[in-house]
Amino acid sequence: MRTFFCLELTEAVKREISDIPHSIDSPAYVKWVSQDNLHVTLKFLGDVNKKEIPGIKQQAEKSAAKINPFEMTIDKLSGFPNPGFPKVIWLGSNSPPGEIFQLQENLESRMENLGFEKENRDYVPHVTLGRTKDENEAKIEQMGSKLKSYELEDNWTVSVDQLTLMESTLKSHGPEYDPVSRLDLGKSS
Numbered sequence: 506m507r508t509f510f511c512l513e514l515t516e517a518v519k520r521e522i523s524d525i526p527h528s529i530d531s532p533a534y535v536k537w538v539s540q541d542n543l544h545v546t547l548k549f550l551g552d553v554n555k556k557e558i559p560g561i562k563q564q565a566e567k568s569a570a571k572i573n574p575f576e577m578t579i580d581k582l583s584g585f586p587n588p589g590f591p592k593v594i595w596l597g598s599n600s601p602p603g604e605i606f607q608l609q610e611n612l613e614s615r616m617e618n619l620g621f622e623k624e625n626r627d628y629v630p631h632v633t634l635g636r637t638k639d640e641n642e643a644k645i646e647q648m649g650s651k652l653k654s655y656e657l658e659d660n661w662t663v664s665v666d667q668l669t670l671m672e673s674t675l676k677s678h679g680p681e682y683d684p685v686s687r688l689d690l691g692k693s694s
Contacts, residue, residue, distance in 0.1 A: 507673045508553050508685065510565065510612055512545040512605075514632070518579075518661045519543045522596060525582070526635060529651060533644035535594065537635040542682055545577075545630055547609045547668070550621055557619070562670060562686050564615040566693075569668045571611055573691040575604040579632065580660035582652060589649040590642075595631035605630045608668065608690075666690050 514522070523540035553561065581599045584591025609628045617623045637645050670686040 506553060506555060506558075506685075507551060507675070508558075508561075509549040509671055509673065510547040511669050511671050512547065512577075512663070512665050513667065513669050513684075513687075514543055514545070514663060518663060521659065521661065522579070522632065522634070525596070525657075529594075529655060531651070532647040533637045533639035533641065535635040535648070536638050538633055539679060542680060543632050543634075544669075544671070544682070545605075545632055545663075547605075548612050548616055548621075548624070550616065558670075558685065560619060561616070562688070564619060565612060565668060565670060565686075566688050568608060568611040568615055569688040569690050570693040572604050572608045574664065574666035575602050575690075577602050577605060577630065577663045577665060578660055579663060580657060582655055582657055583631075584649060584652055585629075587649075588653050590645055591649050591652055592637055592645070593633055594635045594637070594648075594652065595633050597629060597631040601630045605665070612668075 519540050522543055526537045578598050578600070579596050581597045583595055583597060585593040585595065606628065613623060637648060639645055667690060668688045669684050672683045672685050673680045674683070
């Protein structure tokens, strides 16, 4: 089963965020993420055997217990690898809370101890909105210009009190996500 750790968003926030792609007149072809699949990824595990889930969950519970619930403001629109050439279009925070980095680092370390490869890029908390699937690099650069000049009309404060282990099933219409486990922050079992 294909799995990852994430922070879920409320239905109201997902609904409002999912309107943003409609207001971006994209010159490049973008595969937008469906409203149901919007989340903040903490750690992608990839394919795991079902037998590994109890050990993964146990280590994740220890990570979650170390961090108290917190709030994150989503108020930034950008792109990876950079805003001028956005292969991935995302929403994030101009001032991400320290707790999200502590949670991610602790989770990363515990998962590495279980044999999962450590991510070699700096962690940037974000909600992926879409991916440019255009072969024309000039169109991707034009999209970057639009992103840089785009002004978010709203921002969203997200209350984070759970860490979710999510299963991703690839279907013909795109991935479907199902929670495997939701772990409360700040509570030891």
